[in-house]
Amino acid sequence: METEQIKKLIKTAIRQLDFSYTPYSRFKVGAALLAENGQVYSGCNIENAAYTPTNCAERTAFFKAVSEGVVSFRAICIVGGKDGVLTEYAPPCGVCRQVMMEFCDPETFEVILAVDEETWQVYTLKEILPAGFGPGNLKKEG
Numbered sequence: 001m002e003t004e005q006i007k008k009l010i011k012t013a014i015r016q017l018d019f020s021y022t023p024y025s026r027f028k029v030g031a032a033l034l035a036e037n038g039q040v041y042s043g044c045n046i047e048n049a050a051y052t053p054t055n056c057a058e059r060t061a062f063f064k065a066v067s068e069g070v071v072s073f074r075a076i077c078i079v080g081g082k083d084g085v086l087t088e089y090a091p092p093c094g095v096c097r098q099v100m101m102e103f104c105d106p107e108t109f110e111v112i113l114a115v116d117e118e119t120w121q122v123y124t125l126k127e128i129l130p131a132g133f134g135p136g137n138l139k140k141e142g
Contacts, residue, residue, distance in 0.1 A: 001075060001110060001122070009034060009077035010114045012042050016057060017084040020044040024051075029080035029090055031057035033065060036072035041065040045080075058096040062103065071103055075110035077120075089113040089121065091128065100125050101134040 009032040016030030022045060029045040043060030055063075058078060065073070080090030091113055092100070100109065106126035114120035126132070 001112075005034075006077070006112055006114075006120060006122070007117045009040065009075065009112060010079065010117050010120060012040055013057075013077045013079045013114065014086070014116075016042050016044040017079065020057070020084065021046045023047060024049070026083050027080060028082075028084040029057040029078065031061045031079075032077045033058075033061035033073060034075045034077075035065055035070045036074055037070065039065075039070065041070070056093060056096050058092050059099050062099050066103070073104050073109060075112060076100070077112040077114055079114050086115045089115065097125070097129040097132070101129060101132045106132055106134070 012032035013030040017028045020028035020030065022028050024047050031043045033041040041061045041064045043057045043064060045057045047054045058076060078090055078092060079086055081087055104125055107124060109125040111123045111125060111128055112120055
């Protein structure tokens with residue numbers, strides 16, 4: 001992916017920090033999901049006092065896209081930090097990695113972890129979820 005495209009995703013993810021609802025952890029996360037069609041879907045984390053209904057920024061972005069009929073993706077950028085201050089990388093949780101596995105090719109889907117427009121790392125989904133379980137595991141042979 002080109003540097004300018006990565007920087008655009010980083011900017012979008014950072015803007016999502018403003019919408020993050022985190023009264024309990026105060027750890028704000030923003031995400032920008034790039035679909036194969038070029039559309040970018042954004043998301044932020046949304047906490048709940050009961051904890052279980054909490055939704056991560058990454059899943060918010062995926063669910064927005066899927067709810068609009070988009071199911072093919074190229075990359076996601078994730079940023080996060082306490083009170084929205086970005087000081088280190090914020091990798092996706094296991095549940096978000098599993099959602100990515102449902103919709104993305106682990107060999108080609110890129111996960112961009114960023115602190116700012118100049119500091120980021122890019123991984124494939126396979127690198128952050130080796131031996132992942134996905135739709136291919138449920139296909140019948142024959």
